[in-house]
Amino acid sequence: MKMHHFRNVVAVVERGSLRAAARSLGLAQPVVSRSLKELEEELGVTLFERGRLGMVPTKAGELFVRRAKAIQAEYQRTLDELDQHRGVDKGSIVVACSGAALMGLLPLTLDRFRRRFPGVRVKVIEGTYPMLEADIRDGLIDLYFGPVTKPQQHTNMSIKPLM
Template sequence: MQRTLRDTMKMHHLRDLLAVAEKGSINAAAKYLGVSQPALSRSVRELEKEMGAPLLERQATGAALTPMGNLFVRRASTAMNELRRARDEIQQMQGSVHGTVVACVSSMAHLTLLQEALGTFVRRYPNVVLRVIEGVFPTIDARIRSGQVDFYVGPAPESGTAPGLQLEVLFATRRVVLARKGHPLAGARSLAQLTEASWVTTSVTSQAEREFAGVFSGRGLKVPKLALQTESALSWITAILSTDMLVMVPEQWLGSPLTNDLTVPIPIEETLAGAPMSLVRRSSVPSTPASEYLCDLLRRAASRLDVAA
């Protein structure tokens, strides 16, 4: 009788191929999983036989996915993430406080929302592993759609979201220009006085140069030099403290203990609108109770910011 995928494909086959894809070699994947290299190679061969196509290309320096392997890994990754989420959801619905929540949180969301929500979440789910990735939407889009990341909190993507994702606006933002204390342009009163400076951008789109240039060109001004692009707060803080670079950041950074004693806002007359703070997650898949609880805590923190504003 002809075998079917349902009859022969097992969870460890998916796990093993995903480990090789992540680690870049069978040897490294075997060490990571705690299995022997021959056993892992056999598992991959069994899966390739089942699929009727080579999934890995063995190379002297490791192993690379074939085109068919890339297609399979995208589907397998989503399936494994959904199985993890289903397990966590069932256990949490039964009263367990175990599981994993993976969130991508922008630097401003760390500062304004996560620091308020984190303590309450940890007390409610002390044994849930919370994995927090710092970043902005373009760096995390595909991982949300595949289920590797449960949700994103940060500046809303300029071009919206792909089908299958839902975007919830949490609060509006404005931007300010920050410089190190003692900066020669600290007394400037308009953007026109800042066009000769070098800048850092904390872009929230995949086209940082266009996003940055629009702030100036839209006002008929010369576009200044963009010296550094980063999604990391630590990177732009380091840059403006060690150089004469300037940065545009949400006004919530004013008064932050991370920068308050070292930076000053440049009091320009222009109002700089910022991307609204948003929550993005998949629309077709329910969140686990722990993930939903954390999202609700972040919403509450955001609503208090709106009232304060």
């Protein structure tokens, strides 16, 4: 398995078809198709149902895509950390907020963050903790600001009350 396999599968899911995925990646459609076929053979599962209206992930495909997104995020995080180690001020962070935190806390915080780290891209997602918990656990979201309905002890997460 190679990084382009993960990238291609995620692109097909996000775009809904081989043609649209290939176009978004700047590749020829047969290249993406061949990549998916190689991956399915390697894994021994069918990742997509192919139809006239596009491609829909199978249950195995849904499982694979969830992990593929996490792997892509971790890979990008690794590249960003190496850049930062070399003194390059760039990278990205994904912040999720509840509606109240988005309106009340984020504007001032985000403004200060951008002034201090101008080369860092910030992606903001609105949602509630239960809705976003899986993405937080998988490392697709770096920070969450908002109420946590039932705080639990998590081995890979730190929950700290702000107010």
